Amino acid sequence: MPSCRTASGTSGATPGAPDGAALHAPVIAWFEENARDLPWRRPEAGPWGVMVSEFMLQQTPVNRVLPVYEQWMARWPRPADLAEEAPGEAVRAWGRLGYPRRALRLHGAAVAITERHGGDVPTQHAQLLALPGIGEYTAAAVASFAYGQRHAVLDTNVRRVLARAVTGTQYPPNATTAAERRLARELLPEDESMASRWAAASMELGALICTAKNESCVRCPIAAQCAWRLAGKPAHEGPPRRGQTYAGTDRQVRGRLLAVLREAVAPVPQAVLDRVWDEPVQRARALDGLVADGLVEPLQGGLYRLPLA
DNA sequence: AAGTCGTGGTT
């Protein structure tokens, strides 16, 4: 029963795939030359700035986040500043970033930080994970980016980089797998400072070079070692990525309803909300959903507004 | 564990 371990010892890796040490130095060196100057990466952002940016960046491109982030941090420079606001103000300030429940959760996280952590963004992964709106990725990202800790930061960019460079496939699986987590942990540099830099650098590589479409291998610092490229860049096998048609969905109706309420300075009569969508059953379901989510507050007399509490 | 949850730019 001969061993089938690869020389690299990395699970899920294609035979002959590069090990961690071969990737860290070139990717980190590339990052130090090519990292974008983003406001949440500057020292003055602090842990709260990092955390706010991570909420906003969930499923949302950097360019759309930038202006909202700046306004948000100017208005609520500390968690306690946001915590004493009405949650509806967070939803309003969220603007058109999308997925407005994130605004509600960020507000809830600010309240929890104020109540449980003396107003300081907690440093421990488990404490971060316990906050509303923070899952495995965001907890690791805040701990790593804000506090320089050693965590596997596995977002869609890093997953794609590892899928290609190490595993040799064009795309990672649709849902994050245990094998991916294991691989990311194994590739994590032992040294804490190196690990946090690797996390930021591998993510940036996926965002700028190793993109989902039109990847730029000619500019890639690890192209020479990339398992996928060396295999001839075979096309993705398996089920399609996903199909998320938007037109006609409840999400579209919710979006229209909330857009009206965001712009309104006074409670809005139901008759005004009714104009955003013709079909009454779907319209009512969408509004009920918003109320159930705490994004909308129903008042007496068929009036609605963003939540005051 | 597959569905749900916004929005707008790109192809």
Added chain:
DNA sequence: TAACCAAGACT
């Protein structure tokens, strides 16, 4: 142009 994509979380 319809489909894809963008630093996920939650149920």
